[in-house]
Each structure stands twice: as structure tokens, then as C-alpha cells.
Amino acid sequence: MQQDLTEAILELVRRAATDLPPDVEQSLHAAIEEEQPGTAARGALESILQNVNLAREKSTPICQDTGTPIFYVYYPEGWSTRKLREQIRAAVAEATARTYLRPNAVDSINGKNSGNNLGDDHFPSIHFEEVDGDTLTIDLILKGGGCENVGAQYKLPDNRLGAGRDLAGVRKVVLDAVYQAQGKGCAPGVLGVAIGGDRGSSYAASKEVLFRTLEDQNPDPELSQLENRLTEEANQLGIGPMGFGGKTTVLGTKITGLHRLPASYFVTVSYMCWAFRRRRMTLTDGEISYG
């Protein structure tokens, strides 16, 4: 009989909501040093880090918009995804009752907030994939509405931006997306970029790519170069933390490619805010660990 993971998943949710991952915190510390003391940009980053410490200490949400919980479950052969889904939903509802999460599921047709953070099949969002071996892994990201609203999907060629169907074109539309966002979505943020796919899979992939750590390198050298270039150039826009003006608008850029139809060439930018809440839970040999 498979283990009931509800409590363990509740803990995963708590950590995601209240405990900022180390790579992101480190990146924010580095960003502070780039700003002059006394500037609004520096003040914003200092408040942000003060808040990060406070949230961790008190186990309160880093940000009040705890967003859409997006789960990726990699399960060994034989596990029931139906039961896992029930347990995830139960954990989300309990986390909401404990105020680790804000009740965020609003019925779009009748306007009612469900109150317990459970909505249709997509709220919370749960993806399942069966894997080899005996380890079960659950990755969770809490993607808030502010940053979700400044995501964008482009079709290439883009006439307005002079962007053709190549990486040079991808660069142009991504820079445009950062400009359009104007720091809304709580800069400094992280860009998840998907090239290709259909409209749906392109958006999904642009969020999946956000599970990479900030310091990792894209194994494709061309994409790695583009990632670094985009981060640097996005920062040249000078939009800065919170859009106050400053040196750091983007902490990093992660790019992935998908197969596409010949007729379609989508470039999708998912913008993740500085409150980059992503955490992992693994179950191996009956032992749960968190990362």
C-alpha cells in the first residue's frame, strides 16, 4: 500500500511559501551591492531581504500572493496518481487553513472564491510523470498573479520588433517583454523562456524551465550565451527593483526549446518574481527529504 504523503506535502508547501531558496537569496544579496546606498532600489532590496528573514523565522508567507501552486510529481511505477492528487489537494487546503497560503481559487464564471484554495482540475496545477527507479520527487513552484500577468507570448516573425525566426529574433522579443513589464511582476525577477511548442505547451515549458537553479549553465552553448546576454541586456534597461530605476531588473534567464509546427514559431516568456518560491521533496527508501 502506498504511503500517505499528505503531511509531507503540507511541509513542502510550507517551505515553499515561507522559506526562499538559497540560490535566489544569494542572488538578491549580490544585487544589493550593485545599488547605491540611499536609493529607492537599494531600499527595496533591503526591505525584501528583511522580509525574507522574517518570513522564514515566523513561518509566514514571503508574499501574500501565494499564487497558483504548480506541482510536478515524478513517481515510480505502481503509485496511484489518483491518490497522490487527493493528497496534494488535501495538503493545499490544510496549508490554506494554516495561512501558509492565501485562498486564491476564484470561480471565473460566478466570481466566488472557493475559500479553501481548491478549484477545478487545474487549481492546484498538478503534472504527473512516471519515472524509472524507486525515488518519488515532487517539485513545487508558487507562481503569483503579479508576475503571471506580465508573462507574454510572441509569434515570430514579429514585424513591429523586426524579429525573425531565429535566436536573434528570440532575443528581441524577450527584451521587449522585459520592457513591457516595467518591473511589474516584482523585479528583479527571473525569465523562463520557451521557444516553440503550441500556445499551451509553450507556456507550460516556460514555467517548467524555472525549476533550474539560478547558477546552472544551459548545456547548449548557444542558449547559454543567449541566457547570459539577455540577463545583461535586460539590466541595461535600468528598470531596477520594483521598477524604481536601478541596476538589477533580471536575476537570470533560462531558455528551453520545444518542437513546433512549421507554421508556428512561438516564443513564450514566463516572468517569475524575486519571491521565487520553488522547493523539492524526495522520497527514497521511505525517507523524506526537502531541497
Added chain:
Amino acid sequence: MRSLNIPIADDEIRSLAVGEPVLLNGIILTGRDAVHKWMIDTFIKQTRPPQDADLEVYAAIKPLLDGGVIYHCGPVVSGLDSGDYRFVAAGPTTSIREEPYQGDVMRHFNLKGVVGKGGMGPKTLQACREVPGVYFHAIGGAASLIAQSVKKVLGVYKLEFGVPEAIWVIEVKDFPVVVTMDAHDSSLHAEIESSSKEVLDELLATA
């Protein structure tokens, strides 16, 4: 850092300039998408008649908003079952969504301050000059920190809009904000948009 007590006088509002950090003290009301639409539809444009407790709620909030401050915020609140409400996390939401409504709401209620994040547009900037009022930018995501400045939850209206969208009446002390739109047609957001556009155009011109 300047400390402002609510209600705020007009001359104090006019003395504020873009870039100035301020600490807010006093009673403020939260209100975002559902509330702004409700205010406009029911009391300002009057495209729907007041229903149920609408008139009572209006009578209760009007004096608090006069010379007062509205906060674009959907908080995380504990004590929902007991009614002993506490703000657990309370950072700002993106204000630009209220741009169609904000100026009219400011004029109608004599609102001196709008707190949110990301700034607002030309219609609100115009209202800032006229009412007068300012836009106070809170730190996006500094939710636990800002919740600390909420000393007491005095009450809640329109809870049927859901916890994030209700009108929460809160008493704050030393709530840290930065003026980013003032009563003299200055907007940091307009400035940044303009300067970043120049850089974007240069970047797009290179391969």
C-alpha cells in the same frame, strides 16, 4: 524619514515629491479589483442599485476614506473562524488594474493616498493633481514585513468578495512606502518607461 498621520491634509500632500520615502500611520482601507468596480458601479456611475448592506458599508467607509488612504492589497488573514482577525502577510498588489477607476474613486471620496505597487497611469496622475493626492509605492512581496506594521484589524466589509478582495479596515504604524507619483504631475513610472524605451530601441537596433 517623514511620518504621515492619516487623515492627511492637502498642504502636506502637496509638499510630497516623487522619490520621498514615508512612514504611514493611522487607519487605512484595503480595496482592489472587486471593490473598485463595486464603488464605481454602485455609487459613482450608479449602473447598479445598492443591494443588501451596500448603503451601510458605504456610510461606514466614507468618513474613513475622506482625507484617507486606500491600499491595493489582498492579505493573508488568520482568525477567519473566530473573527479575531490578524494580518499574516500583506504586501501590495499591482495597481495598474485599477487605473480605469482610481481617479474617480479619489475624487468621490476625497482620497489623499493610494498605496500599491507598479504605479498608475495618466488618469490617476491627473486626479493626484486635482484632489490632491499621491501614489505611495509599497515594496512588492514584503508581505510579512508589512503585516508587522498592521497593529490591529478593526473590521472587514464585503467579505463575500473573498478574503483577498474584501475591504479590510486596518490600523497601521510605520508602514513604509515611497512616493512615486506626486500632486505636481511627476511620475517615476513615466520617467522609467521613457528612459528604458530609449535603451530598448538601441538594443533592438543591434544584432
